[in-house]
Amino acid sequence: MNISSSNNNDKKRFEYQIRGNVMLNMERKRELIQLLFQKYGSLLLTREQVAEVLNISTASLDRMKQNGVGVQYQKDGQSGKNGKIRYPIDAVAEFIVQSNIQTA
Numbered sequence: 001m002n003i004s005s006s007n008n009n010d011k012k013r014f015e016y017q018i019r020g021n022v023m024l025n026m027e028r029k030r031e032l033i034q035l036l037f038q039k040y041g042s043l044l045l046t047r048e049q050v051a052e053v054l055n056i057s058t059a060s061l062d063r064m065k066q067n068g069v070g071v072q073y074q075k076d077g078q079s080g081k082n083g084k085i086r087y088p089i090d091a092v093a094e095f096i097v098q099s100n101i102q103t104a
Contacts, residue, residue, distance in 0.1 A: 025097045032093035044074070044086035053092060071095040 040049055050071060051058045064070030065085075072091040075083040 028100075029090070029093045029097045032096055033089050036089040036092060040089075043089055045089060045092060047085055047087070050087045050092055054096070 036045070036053065037043070045053070047058050047061055051061045054061070054071075061070065065073065071087050072095075073085050073087050076086055077083045
């Protein structure tokens with residue numbers, strides 16, 4: 001086996017691993033969405049619910065939002081401080097899946 005053939009095999013193996021991880025993450029996300037919907041019965045979660053799911057305080061969740069990291073959210077109603085913040089369950093599931101660190 002020459003070097004270029006070996007490199008091609010390594011590249012293909014890496015591509016299969018990536019595809020496998022993507023499929024696994026999609027399945028995890030789908031399962032999380034189902035579990036979250038079963039528990040809360042809504043496609044949009046409150047900050048208290050998201051904090052509970054992530055096992056963090058609402059203050060930590062607020063800090064993450066202020067720093068531009070964390071779960072994507074939507075603002076309902078009025079703009080400014082009076083609008084209610086809601087978190088789509090698919091964004092919560094995506095955050096959890098993407099936050100997991102893969103180890104060998």
